[in-house]
Amino acid sequence: MERRLTGISKFLSYNGRLILVNSVFSALPTSYMCTLKLPPVVIKQIDIYRKHCLWDKGDINRKGKCLVAWETACKPKDQGGLGIIDIQKQNEALLLKFLDKFYNRADLPWVKLTWSKLYANESIPPHARSPVGSPWWKDIIKLFPIFQNISTCSPNKGNSVLLWSDNWMEQAAKDTFPQLYSFTRKPKGSIKFFLNEPLEIIFSPLPLPPIAAEQLEELQDIMHNRHWDLNLNDIWSYNWGTSSYSSKKAYALFLKSPPDSQLFKWIWKSGNLGNHKFFFWLLLRDRLNTRNLLRRKHMHLDDYTCVMCSQGCEETSLHLFFECSFSKECWETIPISWDLNLNPVDMILQAHLQFGNPIFREILITACWIIWNTRNGIIFEHGQKNIHVWKRQFRDEIALVCNKARPSVSSALSNWK
Ligand SMILES: [Zn+2]
Numbered sequence: 001m002e003r004r005l006t007g008i009s010k011f012l013s014y015n016g017r018l019i020l021v022n023s024v025f026s027a028l029p030t031s032y033m034c035t036l037k038l039p040p041v042v043i044k045q046i047d048i049y050r051k052h053c054l055w056d057k058g059d060i061n062r063k064g065k066c067l068v069a070w071e072t073a074c075k076p077k078d079q080g081g082l083g084i085i086d087i088q089k090q091n092e093a094l095l096l097k098f099l100d101k102f103y104n105r106a107d108l109p110w111v112k113l114t115w116s117k118l119y120a121n122e123s124i125p126p127h128a129r130s131p132v133g134s135p136w137w138k139d140i141i142k143l144f145p146i147f148q149n150i151s152t153c154s155p156n157k158g159n160s161v162l163l164w165s166d167n168w169m170e171q172a173a174k175d176t177f178p179q180l181y182s183f184t185r186k187p188k189g190s191i192k193f194f195l196n197e198p199l200e201i202i203f204s205p206l207p208l209p210p211i212a213a214e215q216l217e218e219l220q221d222i223m224h225n226r227h228w229d230l231n232l233n234d235i236w237s238y239n240w241g242t243s244s245y246s247s248k249k250a251y252a253l254f255l256k257s258p259p260d261s262q263l264f265k266w267i268w269k270s271g272n273l274g275n276h277k278f279f280f281w282l283l284l285r286d287r288l289n290t291r292n293l294l295r296r297k298h299m300h301l302d303d304y305t306c307v308m309c310s311q312g313c314e315e316t317s318l319h320l321f322f323e324c325s326f327s328k329e330c331w332e333t334i335p336i337s338w339d340l341n342l343n344p345v346d347m348i349l350q351a352h353l354q355f356g357n358p359i360f361r362e363i364l365i366t367a368c369w370i371i372w373n374t375r376n377g378i379i380f381e382h383g384q385k386n387i388h389v390w391k392r393q394f395r396d397e398i399a400l401v402c403n404k405a406r407p408s409v410s411s412a413l414s415n416w417k
Contacts (some may be wrong), residue, residue: 010057015274026085033091080260093251100245105233122159123193132209160193180215270361271405291315359389
């Protein structure tokens with residue numbers, strides 16, 4: 001990884017490096033992760049390389065800060081992130097397929113061997129014991145709590161299911177029958193154990209007090225009314241509705257977080273160049289290196305004001321792209337008008353509605369990109385701002401998007417005056 005990192009990444013843009021991170025660095029350890037649990041220190045090192053690649057152009061000696069928190073970058077693109085693979089979660093999702101095979105009794109030699117050698121005693125399910133067996137198997141069985149979160153069991157023999165704590169009823173039995181549970185001698189007993197053993201072994205002291213006895217009756221009713229096919233194995237099925245395990249679906253479930261603004265999903269689908277989309281993503285996250293951000297990062301500049309106007313305002317992203325007199329002039333030529341009283345996300349959504357043309361986002365992203373380039377030209381190359389130059393650059397850039405975008409966007413853009 002280190003060799004590849006320093007070799008290519010310095011020649012690439014942010015978006016190129018993002019692709020490199022996702023398609024090369026995240027993919028390199030995959031075959032290993034399919035079988036073995038990566039030690040945390042290895043995951044940490046991989047993350048360091050990936051961060052250096054994305055934010056520091058592969059320079060492993062640079063001590064710069066990441067523009068965006070790594071946790072945010074690891075979120076899926078439609079949830080506001082960059083879709084970088086979370087190695088630990090990916091590793092877990094890949095390894096859970098062994099638990100799937102084990103609990104659903106796949107017809108495989110290792111599954112049969114593990115059940116017969118390690119778990120011949122069926123009164124306690126495998127996950128309720130302290131881990132036994134090879135280091136590899138111990139790593140796998142320790143993932144059971146994660147497995148449990150995404151699965152439900154429908155018991156038959158009942159030897160792989162905890163009577164009291166596993167989710168084979170709507171609510172765990174220990175919560176449904178708390179008084180009865182407090183009298184059990186075997187909180188880690190399987191359903192099979194409960195069905196086969198006499199009450200004296202399961203509960204103590206007997207007789208049970210009235211409330212617990214009532215609950216025992218209820219539990220026995222549930223057990224008797226259920227159809228137990230003792231020749232069949234227990235079936236574990238998954239929250240996505242089938243009993244076939246999918247690492248991809250499990251990974252998606254692990255990453256599920258409250259949805260971020262719909263704008264994030266929206267930008268990645270636009271017909272703009274990847275680079276411009278990445279830039280706009282930074283803008284939406286307010287992580288563009290404006291003078292205001294540099295001040296927030298405690299970097300000393302002689303002047304933090306906007307260079308595009310003489311209003312004397314601090315150069316925040318909101319000012320630079322929307323409030324500044326020069327950018328206002330730019331937006332008028334399109335025309336798009338912004339309601340600056342709204343918060344930025346609502347402001348964009350409202351302008352989108354008013355604009356009434358599906359190519360709004362391509363135009364918005366391109367226009368912001370040219371404003372940013374003009375600003376950089378003034379600061380770093382002693383350039384001038386000029387609305388006619390801006391217009392020409394904007395038109396050229398839109399023509400490029402026309403060539404690249406899918407046909408519907410492309411024709412809408414070329415018809416747009
Ligand atoms: Zn300004």
